[in-house]
Amino acid sequence: MSQPSGILARGPWAMEEIVATWDADHYDPPTHATDAADAAIAALAERGSPSHDGHAARLVDWEVTDAGVLTMRLQPIRWALRLVEDDASASIASLCVIRDSGGRWLAGRRAAWLSSWAGRWALGAGGAVDLGESPADTLVRELREEWSVAPARVRGEALVRLPHQMVMFVGQAWLAPGVEDDIVPDAEHDEYAWWPAEIDAWPDEADAPLRHMARLLDAADA
Template identity: 55%
Template sequence: MPYPPGILARGPWPLDRVTSRWSTTPYEPTPDKVAAADSAIAELKARSSPSHDGLAGRLQSFTVVNGQLQLELQEMRWALRLLREDASGALSVLCVVRDSEGRWLAGRRAEWVATWAGVWALGAGGAVDAGEDPALALGRELAEEWSVQPERIAVEALISTPGDMAMLIGQAWLSPGTEVTRDHEHDAHAWWPPDPNDWPEESHPQLRRMATLLASG
């Protein structure tokens, strides 16, 4: 059963208070989803975007017990996450990044990437690899996309999107003087003001809402 869009669980939790267990039974999509995933991969190839496919993680269920977020996960085909209306519970991570002044790291995604092409996004994010610890994936994505190690990091929330994708949201803080180096999947970056109300016009309203929620927490 898909989860309704919205916040499923609200932290913050230290990384060691988020645990995961992988099912031995992989997710089996319906034939129509397989066909849609095949079509999505073909579209990526046609515009020279990454189309490696492979396996990724899916949120099967979750519980919050004694201040600990527990995730039950399944392996699933990576390409299913490309289905905008029904991503089958594909699990992504998003690590929002703040500097010592409270500013937010924003990066514009290159036009050739598979998702959010040409759009400004916050921090670092991506799929959870098969068998990976989702809490640790937050730091992995941050290192891969911006070549930094945070001063501290916490898991802020587990959410469900209208397209049935699950997202584990983390927030990382950088030490004073830390410099970031963007990867090839971004063609520009900027530090947006601490108050989301002061952000530039290119910032998506969903990003403003998320930042406002995190700041209030």
């Protein structure tokens, strides 16, 4: 059953204030969702994408405790269910928005073979939560895998449900001075740039959703 989209919970949370637990049972999708996931994986293969199916996480439940701790209950799910256009089955992914020490934003243009946002510019690093992993740890792992750097500090910002029932755990990471020169993009990006700290000075390729998210993150620091 579809749930309303929007911000489910708003931080910021320190890493130790983010707790994830996992159910033992795997999610059992309806037949139509399995068929749609099969078709989506086949379409990626036809495009020459190296993407492969596997296991990831779905959000079963969440809570912000009186102490301000974000708790998330997760369940194993087939990775390809996130590709179902009208219902991603509450699959959860993490997005790590990356800033340098001067406040600039790391943006990358996503390769044409990717399953989502292909050929479009995106902020930071993002991807599926691995089996048994906390979405908070996914932030740091994706930063390392996609850009070959580690953050000086990182925090959770928001838990968001998208209209197609994908859930995004959004975090923000800052690099130490000089580390921005060590950036090495992975194969998921064919170009990258440091966009100005001032969002109004961003280039034309920065579309409205990116600007909106960045302004929300900036407001959290105000």
